[in-house]
Amino acid sequence: MNDRKIHIESVCAAEPKVSKTTEAHKNPIYASSTFRFDSIDEGISIFKDQPGGHVYTRYGNPGIEAVAAKIAQLEVFGSSTSAYGLLTSSGMAAIYTAVRCVLQSGDVLVTQQNLYGGTTELFEKILPSENIQCLALDFAEEGALDKILSKHSRRNMAIFIETPANPALQCLDIQAVCELAKAYGARVIVDNTFATPVLQRPLLLGADLVAHSTTKYLHGHGLSTGGAVIGRDEDIMRNKAWTFMKLTGCNSNPFDAWLLNTGLKTLALRIIRQSENAFYIAKRLREMKGISRVLYPGLPDFSTHAFASKQMSHFGAMLSFEPGNSLMDAKTFCNKLRHCTIAPSLGETDTMVLHPATMSHLKVDPSLRQHYGITDSLVRMSVGLEHPDDILADIEQALAV
Numbered sequence: 001m002n003d004r005k006i007h008i009e010s011v012c013a014a015e016p017k018v019s020k021t022t023e024a025h026k027n028p029i030y031a032s033s034t035f036r037f038d039s040i041d042e043g044i045s046i047f048k049d050q051p052g053g054h055v056y057t058r059y060g061n062p063g064i065e066a067v068a069a070k071i072a073q074l075e076v077f078g079s080s081t082s083a084y085g086l087l088t089s090s091g092m093a094a095i096y097t098a099v100r101c102v103l104q105s106g107d108v109l110v111t112q113q114n115l116y117g118g119t120t121e122l123f124e125k126i127l128p129s130e131n132i133q134c135l136a137l138d139f140a141e142e143g144a145l146d147k148i149l150s151k152h153s154r155r156n157m158a159i160f161i162e163t164p165a166n167p168a169l170q171c172l173d174i175q176a177v178c179e180l181a182k183a184y185g186a187r188v189i190v191d192n193t194f195a196t197p198v199l200q201r202p203l204l205l206g207a208d209l210v211a212h213s214t215t216k217y218l219h220g221h222g223l224s225t226g227g228a229v230i231g232r233d234e235d236i237m238r239n240k241a242w243t244f245m246k247l248t249g250c251n252s253n254p255f256d257a258w259l260l261n262t263g264l265k266t267l268a269l270r271i272i273r274q275s276e277n278a279f280y281i282a283k284r285l286r287e288m289k290g291i292s293r294v295l296y297p298g299l300p301d302f303s304t305h306a307f308a309s310k311q312m313s314h315f316g317a318m319l320s321f322e323p324g325n326s327l328m329d330a331k332t333f334c335n336k337l338r339h340c341t342i343a344p345s346l347g348e349t350d351t352m353v354l355h356p357a358t359m360s361h362l363k364v365d366p367s368l369r370q371h372y373g374i375t376d377s378l379v380r381m382s383v384g385l386e387h388p389d390d391i392l393a394d395i396e397q398a399l400a401v
């Protein structure tokens with residue numbers, strides 16, 4: 001039987017054996033949906049011990065897990081704390097996974113009103129249909145968070161915050177929010193997309209979970225869509241979050257994880273240089289004729305500068321400003337930019353602008369937009385790695401009448 005010749009179709013269909021004499025210097029892409037077992041007994045033991053050994057990429061994949069562990073390591077860098085990570089298909093999937101692994105039907109999510117527009121929509125349109133009550137408040141209002149936590153203290157609660165917030169960059173005191181949350185037994189989830197773990201590490205300030213859109217700075221090159229959830233609690237991460245991800249199928253994939261890792265290698269260099277560029281531009285914009293307002297956490301008179309100074313090592317590479325006083329002024333300005341690109345994302349190597357009121361925050365109640373300074377003339381800028389004088393020159397020529 002062993003000597004029987006096989007047919008050409010069978011040779012075509014087979015997976016050839018890889019001859020590996022030495023380890024690859026760079027991690028390969030594990031582009032396999034399935035992992036093979038040497039025997040049924042091996043399969044039984046690996047299936048029994050999930051998450052762990054590899055069975056199927058939706059459950060786990062060596063390349064994806066290596067990158068998730070690297071982001072977890074970054075989020076607790078400089079401490080002896082351990083953290084666990086999961087990569088998801090997008091930032092939205094990461095936020096949803098983080099929320100749903102700590103909240104069930106009947107629970108309460110307390111959050112700020114000025115979040116990324118997509119997150120607000122998720123909380124308003126999806127969570128209520130799962131009987132999770134979503135309460136949005138202005139965290140700047142003295143005692144508001146305490147009042148709401150106290151009112152619902154008999155229920156299981158989580159707090160979701162984003163700092164700096166998209167697009168007006170208001171910052172929240174992560175440590176103070178976590179201390180208050182602990183007093184009420186509430187969990188805290190922080191969207192750390194804008195700061196990245198190089199500038200700010202919420203888990204070390206008391207947060208339970210961190211969510212990222214890795215589509216932004218962590219990958220940094222605009223070639224990949226993804227998200228990450230990082231947490232300190234092994235049961236939450238390895239059982240609840242992993243089970244949610246596995247069963248909803250919102251996992252990452254081998255290629256995006258590989259791209260993400262390529263970007264992560266330069267994350268520290270990029271975010272620090274981009275933050276320096278943004279700070280330089282923010283200061284220069286304040287002196288520029290035609291700019292009526294500049295929002296940047298590093299400016300000493302920015303409303304929440306004190307919180308940013310307390311918890312961030314640099315002030316980030318996002319800034320917002322008003323080139324005039326009307327929607328038409330903002331439109332004219334953006335349309336005249338030659339170097340900076342109008343594109344609805346952020347965190348890439350080149351400078352991108354977006355008009356929040358008509359793009360990312362279009363679905364947000366106009367009165368709320370107004371309250372948080374997301375005016376019709378506000379333009380958001382994701383500052384890139386170019387020489388900042390070239391970005392300023394582009395802004396100047398776009399302002400010129």
Ligand SMILES: Cc1ncc(COP(=O)(O)O)c(C=O)c1O
Nearest residue numbers: 090091092116166193213215226
């Ligand atoms: C702060 C923040 N969180 C989450 C997201 C959602 O990320 P993704 O588009 O990767 O789903 C975004 C998208 O812009 C964002 O700005």
